[in-house]
Amino acid sequence: MKRLDVMERTERIRKSGIIKSAYDLKIKDVMRIHECSDNDYYKITNSFVYGYSQGYKAAMAEMKKKAKEEKAV
Numbered sequence: 001m002k003r004l005d006v007m008e009r010t011e012r013i014r015k016s017g018i019i020k021s022a023y024d025l026k027i028k029d030v031m032r033i034h035e036c037s038d039n040d041y042y043k044i045t046n047s048f049v050y051g052y053s054q055g056y057k058a059a060m061a062e063m064k065k066k067a068k069e070e071k072a073v
Contacts, residue, residue: 023054 004012013019029050037043 020058023058025051025054 025047030047033043033046033050037046
């Protein structure tokens with residue numbers, strides 16, 4: 001199985017439209033990460049951690065929604 005290139009994967013997700021706007025990276029978030037990061041390494045890793053936390057919030061919201069739907073049935 002071929003491993004996807006990092007940028008191929010990034011573009012595939014970006015073009016798919018599956019990222020809900022509530023969890024998308026906003027310019028204010030980019031600017032805040034830029035301001036608070038001492039160097040490029042921290043800009044990248046802080047962005048990753050922020051994205052991970054947004055993904056976690058999205059997953060928790062989806063699980064809560066499914067549990068509520070199952071309870072209603």
